[in-house]
Amino acid sequence: MEYVAFGARGLICLIFVVSAFGKVRDRAAFTEFTRTTRILLGAALRRREVSRPAATWTGRVVVAAEIAAALLVLFPVTAAAGLGVAAVLLGAFSVAMVAALRGGVSTSCRCFGASTAPIGRRHVVRNVLLICAAVAGLVAASAAGSPPLAGMVITAVAVAVVALLMIRLDDLYELFAAPEAR
DSSP, X not given: OHHHHHHHHHHHHHHHHHHHHHXXXXXXXXXXXXXXXXXXXXHHTTOSOOOHHHHHHHHHHHHHHHHHHHHHTTSTTTHHHHHHHHHHHHHHHHHHHHHHXXXXXXXXXXXXXXXXXXXXXHHHHHHHHHHHHXXXXXXXXXXXXXXXXXXXXXXXXXXXXXXXXXXXXXXXXXXXSOGGGO
C-alpha cells in the first residue's frame, strides 16, 4: 500500500506542477486559460457568458489550488489534504467539461496550458483516472509506511511515465486516432 500512496502523491504532484506552470508560463498562456475558463464556467453554470473578471479570478484560484495540491502532497503530514484538494479540483474540471460537451460548447483544453485541442471525452476520462489515483492515495495513506528506496525509485519512474502520457494525451490522440475521429 505504501507504493500506491507514494505513487498517487507523485502523480498528483507532477500533474499539478506541470498544469499550473503551463497556465502561468507567460501572459498569453494565462490569457488563453482564462478565456477557456470563461467558456467552461459559463457552460457549467448554464449561462451564455461569464464576466472576464470572474473568469480571471477563477483562473487565479485554480492555479493557486493546483500549486497548493502539489505542495501539500509532498509531505506525509499534509498529503491527505493535498489529495483531497486534487480530487475536488479534478471533479470540478470534469463537471465543467461534461457540461460543455453536453451543451455543445466547443473550446480548447488548456489543462496544461499549451494544447489547442478541443475538449473531449478523453479529457473527462483522464480526470476521472486522476480522481481515482487521488482517492487510492487517500485510502493507501492510512496504511502506508515508508517504502524501501529501490521500490520508491521504480514507483517514481512508473509515475513519471504515466504523468507524461496524461500530460501529452492530446498529442497521443492525434497520433493514434483514426482521421475521421479527429
